[in-house]
Amino acid sequence: MGVTRRQLLWAGAGIGAAGALAACSSGPGGSKDTTDSAAASQQPRSGGTLRVGALGKAASVTRDPHGTQGNESDYLILSLVYDTLAAPGDKTNTAPRLAATWKPSEDLKTWRFTIAEGAKFHDGTPVTADDVVWSLKRLRGTPAGASRLPGIKPENITAEDAKTVVLVSDYANADLPLLTRLTTFVLKKDTKDDQIAGSPGTGPFKLEWFRDGNARLVRNDGWYGGKVLLDAIEVRIFESPQAMANALLGGQIDVASNVGAVAARTAETRKEIQILRRPDDMAMPIVMRTTDGPFADARVREALRLAVDREAMVKQALSGYGTVGNDILGTGDPVFAKDIPQRKRDLAKAKQLLAEAGFDTSKTYDLVTTEDIAGLAESATLFATQAREIDVKINVVKQDSKVFWDATWLKAPLYTTYWGTNDSVVFFASKTMVSESGQNEAGWREPTFDEAYRKAIGAADPAERTKALHQLQEIEFAKSGYLLWGMADGIDLAGAAVRDLPKLPGYGRVQLEKTWLAR
Numbered sequence: 463m464g465v466t467r468r469q470l471l472w473a474g475a476g477i478g479a480a481g482a483l484a485a486c487s488s489g490p491g492g493s494k495d496t497t498d499s500a501a502a503s504q505q506p507r508s509g510g511t512l513r514v515g516a517l518g519k520a521a522s523v524t525r526d527p528h529g530t531q532g533n534e535s536d537y538l539i540l541s542l543v544y545d546t547l548a549a550p551g552d553k554t555n556t557a558p559r560l561a562a563t564w565k566p567s568e569d570l571k572t573w574r575f576t577i578a579e580g581a582k583f584h585d586g587t588p589v590t591a592d593d594v595v596w597s598l599k600r601l602r603g604t605p606a607g608a609s610r611l612p613g614i615k616p617e618n619i620t621a622e623d624a625k626t627v628v629l630v631s632d633y634a635n636a637d638l639p640l641l642t643r644l645t646t647f648v649l650k651k652d653t654k655d656d657q658i659a660g661s662p663g664t665g666p667f668k669l670e671w672f673r674d675g676n677a678r679l680v681r682n683d684g685w686y687g688g689k690v691l692l693d694a695i696e697v698r699i700f701e702s703p704q705a706m707a708n709a710l711l712g713g714q715i716d717v718a719s720n721v722g723a724v725a726a727r728t729a730e731t732r733k734e735i736q737i738l739r740r741p742d743d744m745a746m747p748i749v750m751r752t753t754d755g756p757f758a759d760a761r762v763r764e765a766l767r768l769a770v771d772r773e774a775m776v777k778q779a780l781s782g783y784g785t786v787g788n789d790i791l792g793t794g795d796p797v798f799a800k801d802i803p804q805r806k807r808d809l810a811k812a813k814q815l816l817a818e819a820g821f822d823t824s825k826t827y828d829l830v831t832t833e834d835i836a837g838l839a840e841s842a843t844l845f846a847t848q849a850r851e852i853d854v855k856i857n858v859v860k861q862d863s864k865v866f867w868d869a870t871w872l873k874a875p876l877y878t879t880y881w882g883t884n885d886s887v888v889f890f891a892s893k894t895m896v897s898e899s900g901q902n903e904a905g906w907r908e909p910t911f912d913e914a915y916r917k918a919i920g921a922a923d924p925a926e927r928t929k930a931l932h933q934l935q936e937i938e939f940a941k942s943g944y945l946l947w948g949m950a951d952g953i954d955l956a957g958a959a960v961r962d963l964p965k966l967p968g969y970g971r972v973q974l975e976k977t978w979l980a981r
Contacts, residue, residue, distance in 0.1 A: 609900030634920035722836030743952030904943020
């Protein structure tokens with residue numbers, strides 16, 4: 463999931479809240495990378511405790527690796543303790559993690575995953591294929607299981623031998639390993655639900671203690687993935703980016719994770735603060751429900767897409783730390799269709815479409831949002847202002863995170879959402895737009911899109927696959943329930959001693975085993 467962004471204002475030795483939609487007049491040209499040339503020449507060293515701040519709310523804490531993690535702090539802790547089969551890669555979309563290798567059958571339906579040599583749980587027990595099968599079946603049995611492992615029935619997850627896991631898809635899927643990158647956390651077979659919170663993982667850090675969303679993790683010296691440098695990581699939960707940034711400035715933490723654009727802009731003047739910027743990191747679309755309600759008519763959805771001023775949204779809601787979107791998810795994918803013309807603001811055409819659709823402009827429509835991440839609620843407020851120019855009246859409703867994810871997400875006619883991993887075109891299609899997807903945020907059912915998706919993932923020939931993916935994006939651009947106005951940069955702030963923070967987006971961002979401290 464993505465994260466919202468509140469406006470921050472650096473004031474003396476502290477940071478306070480700025481007014482919403484406090485537009486900045488210039489672009490983010492002065493940001494600093496995490497390492498300068500001198501730091502880059504230093505040799506990594508072992509030792510030390512890294513103190514990391516992450517956003518979350520104590521009321522929304524979850525300890526279940528297969529549960530829905532609304533808190534970034536929870537996801538960070540779980541990702542350090544437990545390993546997934548695969549992970550985002552530096553050079554490829556999907557890199558080995560707990561699974562060292564994988565191999566498909568000729569028809570691309572059956573995939574065999576081999577567990578990494580030396581992989582053990584934190585209690586010293588070797589990881590077996592039975593542990594992985596049990597974990598994947600447990601994941602598949604969660605409410606979101608069908609969307610996390612689409613096309614894979616529980617009975618089609620089996621162990622061939624002690625080290626080989628076999629997944630059989632209902633259909634040919636050349637991208638199946640991609641599905642194992644995010645939340646396929648592996649636990650010991652037959653772990654009872656009331657023991658999940660303290661169950662041993664296989665990750666680079668072991669849980670020492672957990673209190674109200676805060677945790678201390680210590681190095682796993684027996685990690686199969688290589689040498690871990692830090693002695694320990696302490697994760698501290700913060701309910702607001704402002705509080706987190708203040709803690710960094712006060713020396714209470716070493717890293718402020720996903721802290722937002724305004725803090726980054728202000729930090730440009732502070733030599734002792736490092737800024738890690740991950741361009742094109744987070745999708746923050748507005749979702750329009752397509753199956754029923756006021757936005758079910760495709761002409762109405764097109765009108766709202768034509769009403770938004772995308773440049774203004776990026777400049778004001780993201781303080782310039784982002785790029786304009788074109789209503790297609792997966793902007794970081796090499797196959798992203800850059801040749802599809804950028805949708806531009808056209809108020810006259812938008813009004814015409816609303817009239818043709820018989821849209822009731824006398825009513826006021828709720829746009830529901832949350833303040834999970836900086837900039838999300840601000841984008842809703844700004845869009846509501848822009849929509850008034852086509853006579854659409856929108857009332858922005860801010861909800862607590864738990865209420866939003868329980869009662870609004872996947873259900874409301876109009877709401878904001880976010881995806882903190884800017885993944886591939888196929889990833890978003892499989893997770894959020896194919897008709898049977900368990901996280902179909904707009905309730906979209908489009909047979910031509912489903913057909914293009916099947917062609918794409920079932921194509922072994924690269925040219926055929928590229929052609930199908932382009933068709934898929936054309937349909938998404940024209941008909942989906944998304945208004946993707948922009949892509950936000952991901953931003954971390956770090957103290958001077960922190961080295962080698964990961965630069966990959968999403969799950970790659972929380973892999974801290976190679977991070978070290980120069981003090």
